[in-house]
Amino acid sequence: xxxxxxxxxxxxxxxxxxxxxxxxxxxxxxxxxxxxxxxxxxxxxxxxxxxxxxxxxxxxxxxxxxxxxxxxxxxxxxxxxxxxxxxxxxxxxxxxxxxxxxxxxxxxxxxx
Amino acid sequence: xxxxxxxxxxxxxxxxxxxxxxxxxxxxxxxxxxxxxxxxxxxxxxxxxxxxxxxxxxxxxxxxxxxxxxxxxxxxxxxxxxxxxxxxxxxxxxxxxxxxxxxxxxxxxxxxx
Numbered sequence: 001x002x003x004x005x006x007x008x009x010x011x012x013x014x015x016x017x018x019x020x021x022x023x024x025x026x027x028x029x030x031x032x033x034x035x036x037x038x039x040x041x042x043x044x045x046x047x048x049x050x051x052x053x054x055x056x057x058x059x060x061x062x063x064x065x066x067x068x069x070x071x072x073x074x075x076x077x078x079x080x081x082x083x084x085x086x087x088x089x090x091x092x093x094x095x096x097x098x099x100x101x102x103x104x105x106x107x108x109x110x111x112x
Numbered sequence: 113x114x115x116x117x118x119x120x121x122x123x124x125x126x127x128x129x130x131x132x133x134x135x136x137x138x139x140x141x142x143x144x145x146x147x148x149x150x151x152x153x154x155x156x157x158x159x160x161x162x163x164x165x166x167x168x169x170x171x172x173x174x175x176x177x178x179x180x181x182x183x184x185x186x187x188x189x190x191x192x193x194x195x196x197x198x199x200x201x202x203x204x205x206x207x208x209x210x211x212x213x214x215x216x217x218x219x220x221x222x223x224x225x
Contacts, residue, residue, distance in 0.1 A: 098205050105154070
């Protein structure tokens with residue numbers, strides 16, 4: 001266990017649905033991250049939060065909307081996704097930016 | 113767009129043999145290089161964070177070296193064991209305030225008993 005949890009672990013949604021992914025860390029870290037892993041592609045950074053403030057949005061489409069209400073929780077709100085958004089979504093946290101990251105188990109998302 | 117390349121893409125190694133693989137990254141504007149191990153059905157787990165040219169780090173049978181001037185890092189595994197089977201990822205952080213990691217595609221290592 002890394003101390004980073006993600007729910008749900010699996011999610012199937014239609015293109016018109018709205019759903020949210022949740023990430024929680026109990027490590028006292030200040031930075032949190034969302035990554036996307038598509039088949040045969042490297043892990044892609046989506047968003048970075050530091051002390052609840054978004055510091056990086058890696059040109060992610062607006063149908064993905066992050067929220068960080070406090071340093072321990074990170075959400076990814078999903079709305080009108082496309083089938084090509086099907087992927088593994090990983091959350092990570094680190095004590096400070098640019099330090100070792102601790103990953104959650106991921107949410108496997110399928111968009112139909 | 114940052115280019116982080118890992119080779120080989122996959123590797124089969126006999127148990128007990130030693131092996132190594134490569135990560136190459138932009139040699140300009142370097143801040144740090146991370147190595148992670150990702151076992152199937154688990155989360156990626158940090159192995160090393162390397163920041164200085166010439167750095168060598170070791171964790172048990174696994175070690176890594178760093179050459180920032182030419183833009184590469186090697187990961188070595190001595191006396192491979194079945195539990196070393198995993199995908200090994202390297203990730204680059206550039207200088208100048210970038211906050212996230214740019215990952216390579218990984219080297220998928222399979223240790224054959």
